Amino acid sequence: MRHKIAKVDVHLVSYQVASGFADATRTVETVGYTVVRVTTDQGLEGLGITYHEVGGEATVALIRHNIAPRLMGRDPFETEALWQEFFGYLRGVGRKGLTFCALSAIDIALWDLKGKILDMPLYRLLGGNRTSVPVYSSGGWTSYSDEALVAEMVDMVGQGYRMIKFKVGVEGGHNPRRDRLRVQKVRDAVGPEIKLLLDANNCWDAATAAQFANSIRECDIFLFEEPVFADDIPGLARFRRATDIPLATGEHEYTKWGVRDLLLAEAADIVQADGARAGGYTEMLKIAALTQAWNVKFAPHAMENIHLHLVAATHNALFLERLKLFEPITELVFRDAPKPVDGMMTIPDLPGLGLVLNMDFIRENDEA
Ligand SMILES: [Mg+2]
Structure with missing residues (x-):
């Protein structure tokens, strides 16, 4: 019935x-x-x-x-x-x-x-068969001292993460020289095997961002997120042409139409739309399909417990993001929510999202 x-x-x-x-x-x-x-x-x-x-x-x-x-x-x-x-x-x-x-x-x-x-678990309803997916830890705020930044990144690696993300754009983006030193300090502290992801949270214009990105090339950066104001799509495209560090953006886009405009402008290598904002699973499946048509990567922003099934069922999805900022409230809102082990999250063998409030x-x- x-x-x-x-x-x-x-x-x-x-x-x-x-x-x-x-x-x-x-x-x-x-x-x-x-x-x-x-x-x-x-x-x-x-x-x-x-x-x-x-x-x-x-x-x-x-x-x-x-x-x-x-x-x-x-x-x-x-x-x-x-x-x-x-x-x-x-x-x-x-x-x-x-x-x-x-x-x-x-x-x-x-x-x-x-x-x-x-x-039925959602990833099966979506046609997937992966039961665990990689996840990176995300933190490293610009308000941290250099020492606190390095300590947090080292702690993430100690927890088993192989991919870690931190912020650049200290002092409101006015001190790229100090950002460069911070990136170098983190790379030196975690060694060459750990994937480093950077997030500038919209702070620069294309010229400043490209100059900064090219100055840290030797630090082997896996992706550079929102180096330019998210709505400056021509600026993102200009950044992308000026550096070979892969460009990630999309957490501030909504719907398939927002992502279409990023792709038409060749303004993203990794699309980071967020299902809790961009229109839910219905819209994220279409966004994922668009990224496949453009042969770019898909890596949903934040909300790892919500995106777990989607990433598992999407062949060009890279990984999940686990924001340290949300860990305390996530722990309180759910009972036994999936947690990363050695940088991987395993899907609960439960119907739907498999989450219990x-x-x-x-x-x-x-x-x-
Ligand atoms: Mg971000």
Whole structure:
């Protein structure tokens, strides 16, 4: 018998980050999850998540007042039809941003629910057969002292990671010379075998970024993320032509159309769209297909527990990103969420996303 959506619950949990935590272009004060639970008339529940640094309350309100009522009585297998309906319904108030965070959380919950109804892990429903995938550790903020940066990177390697990412663009991007020394210090500390990934978080123009990238070529950088303002697509393309360090971008893009524009401009070697923002699993499958058509790599931004099945089922996906910043709240929101072992994450042998919410924590701390 077909399941029908009978209830949508939405929760907001967040925590305050230690003061002064910053990358090249912003200070982080709060991180939080918006958690959606979509329950069917037969009692199965799908979970979806998006996250925020600001504006979680607006995402909750949009889901609760505008999206949830339109899901009642609908078949959770209608992911494509529902995505199109909501895209049309919401198009005037946002085809990016918080509107899309809300739509993404709902879409992820529906895909989790499809797996649960079929009693099948999501990667199998998507046609994949990998059961574990590589993951890198991501941190190394520009607000750290040089010593603290090196210590964190060495600690990541000690935890078994073979790929690590840190930020460049210290002092608001005004001291590339010190960035160069920091990159060299990290390379010296971790040795030649560890893959180093850099993230400039939008801080430079193309000329500055290319000059910096070319000055650190001998440090063997695996990828350079957002060296240029994410919306400066011509600038990203210019950077890409000026250096041979692979260019990663896309965490600030939404939908297949945003990624199409990056690819048409030849402005990415690695596309880092994020399913919790860019439109959920429905849209990420299309984005992955676009990257395959352009023969570039796919490496979703953050949310490793949400992206685990997608990466496992996508042949040109490189790896997952595990943000150290989100580790404490992830630990609290889920019970026994998958954790990396020796730089690999193994998919739980459970239906859907295979994640279990810690509802005691969520209910006690719910800001929604
Ligand atoms: Mg980034």
